[in-house]
Amino acid sequence: xxxxxxxxxxxxxxxxxxxxxxxxxxxxxxxxxxxxxxxxxxxxxxxxxxxxxxxxxxxxxxxxxxxxxxxxxxxxxxxxxxxxxxxxxxxxxxxxxxxxxxxxxxxxxxxxxxxxxxxxxxxxxxxxxxxxxxxxxxxxxxxxxxxxxxxxxxxxxxxxxxxxxxxxxxxxxxxxxxxxxxxxxxxxxxxxxxxxxxxxxxxxxxxxxxxxxxxxxxxxxxxxxxxxxxxxxxxxxxxxxxxxxxxxxx
Amino acid sequence: xxxxxxxxxxxxxxxxxxxxxxxxxxxxxxxxxxxxxxxxxxxxxxxxxxxxxxxxxxxxxxxxxxxxxxxxxxxxxxxxxxxxxxxxxxxxxxxxxxxxxxxxxxxxxxxxxxxxxxxxxxxxxxxxxxxxxxxxxxxxxxxxxxxxxxxxxxxxxxxxxxxxxxxxxxxxxxxxxxxxxxxxxxxxxxxxxxxxxxxxxxxxxxxxxxxxxxxxxxxxxxxxxxxxxxxxxxxxxxxxxxxxxxxxxx
Numbered sequence: 167x168x169x170x171x172x173x174x175x176x177x178x179x180x181x182x183x184x185x186x187x188x189x190x191x192x193x194x195x196x197x198x199x200x201x202x203x204x205x206x207x208x209x210x211x212x213x214x215x216x217x218x219x220x221x222x223x224x225x226x227x228x229x230x231x232x233x234x235x236x237x238x239x240x241x242x243x244x245x246x247x248x249x250x251x252x253x254x255x256x257x258x259x260x261x262x263x264x265x266x267x268x269x270x271x272x273x274x275x276x277x278x279x280x281x282x283x284x285x286x287x288x289x290x291x292x293x294x295x296x297x298x299x300x301x302x303x304x305x306x307x308x309x310x311x312x313x314x315x316x317x318x319x320x321x322x323x324x325x326x327x328x329x330x331x332x333x334x335x336x337x338x339x340x341x342x343x344x345x346x347x348x349x350x351x352x353x354x355x356x357x358x359x360x361x362x363x364x365x366x367x368x369x370x371x372x373x374x375x376x377x378x379x380x381x382x383x384x385x386x387x388x389x390x391x392x393x394x395x396x397x398x399x400x401x402x403x404x405x406x407x408x409x410x411x412x413x414x415x416x
Numbered sequence: 417x418x419x420x421x422x423x424x425x426x427x428x429x430x431x432x433x434x435x436x437x438x439x440x441x442x443x444x445x446x447x448x449x450x451x452x453x454x455x456x457x458x459x460x461x462x463x464x465x466x467x468x469x470x471x472x473x474x475x476x477x478x479x480x481x482x483x484x485x486x487x488x489x490x491x492x493x494x495x496x497x498x499x500x501x502x503x504x505x506x507x508x509x510x511x512x513x514x515x516x517x518x519x520x521x522x523x524x525x526x527x528x529x530x531x532x533x534x535x536x537x538x539x540x541x542x543x544x545x546x547x548x549x550x551x552x553x554x555x556x557x558x559x560x561x562x563x564x565x566x567x568x569x570x571x572x573x574x575x576x577x578x579x580x581x582x583x584x585x586x587x588x589x590x591x592x593x594x595x596x597x598x599x600x601x602x603x604x605x606x607x608x609x610x611x612x613x614x615x616x617x618x619x620x621x622x623x624x625x626x627x628x629x630x631x632x633x634x635x636x637x638x639x640x641x642x643x644x645x646x647x648x649x650x651x652x653x654x655x656x657x658x659x660x661x662x663x664x665x666x
Contacts, residue, residue: 171514171515171537172537173536173537173538173539174496174497174498174539175497176497177495177497177505178497178498178499178505179499179503180499180502180503180504180505181503181504181505182495182504182505182506183493193465193469194465194466194469194580195578196577196578198465199465202465203456203457206453206456207453215443215444215448215449215452216444218468218471219443219444219471219622219626219627220622221468221469221471222472222473223472223506223508226501227501227502227504240622243433245427245432246424247424247425247426247427247428248424248428249428249429249430250623251476251477252430252477253429253430253431254430254431254432254477254623254624255427255428255430255431255432255623256432256473256622256623258473264421265421286423287421287422287423288423289423289424327446328445328446330444372469372470372490372506373500373504373505373506374504376469377469
């Protein structure tokens, strides 16, 4: 059958994407591509490759946390050990769920520590850090972003050429503090441009914003806003393949 | 609630991915990253940026065609004019469907011309070319891959720096002919390495194969295998934003 229907001409209400605030740079724009190339040549996109392979649209408007986690689980090549569809073992939001939390997440979202618990349920090591106003905290975050995006091992030594970097970073932040519409949000960090101190956010709300470069210090500030569930500052999560699970992860 | 369940220890039967045949090069491997960087610096990854932003896992094992089309519709920034979820207009397989074909596709897949009809239903111009054994056909395909991956306009002139390239290529081919498991498959073409004559296939069966570089001439040969529905050779489809829909597409 070849369908010969005509394209829809009437537009339903709602939104087709949002414009990024001027201080953030869209991944595919001319400036975004230039930043990407500079960061690539400087080594700051080592972790971009496995992550972008698994870039993903959050399945529900409140799924930003679990959808970002699904990206990381697939990028770190964690075998869920359970069937997804047909004969395939693979991570989707339903497979990553544990303790049947999906309904609650759909209603209220998930906190940083809630998401860390879910990552551990799926066999990852997860470490949460709350952002604060200290320069030391910012400096520690910058150093970790640099290490993880360059694909360094936890001891700081460089990853082997054909080694899968075994770590990833998720940022938990306030969209409003970045001048974006919406509130609390999670995004995987997909790259670092050291020269300009910019990070690439692989925003899973792809129906709303494209992936974008944001100043690391702006992100750090947006991570200091309190989570409405816990009242604690947001922050970031370092996720890593557990050595026992993966043989010899980077 | 913080879940404290333990990771699954027993592995269900089925498969966690497949190994790529030796003649194809995984996107994230050391060689894959080198090829990517060379192709980027040579200008052959202009179209990679909008496409990779929308990289996507096919929702069902037989959805490779419609899932590849969804990627292209979102990459070319086509507004579906219909609500997807919440307040958002966005393409998923359900939104791209027309004439209620999803059930039939789930059972039998879709042919090249069937998919072209679905693209037109969603407002794209779609042109199908069947592969043949002629050198002229191969040369024409190579030229088009080069043009589209470099983000050239239909007249061959270069795209403006901040212009969205308004075209994309889908390959319809036999997996078996590439030494992969499975049969007929669709993939968007995500980049071209002119020096080595390789194309990057953004394979939407992400649970099976990672994105990979394949020799353009191997792909051309794999496109000559007959489609089991129509008995005709497979081939490729050039998709383009219709000028009336987009203002001034590249």
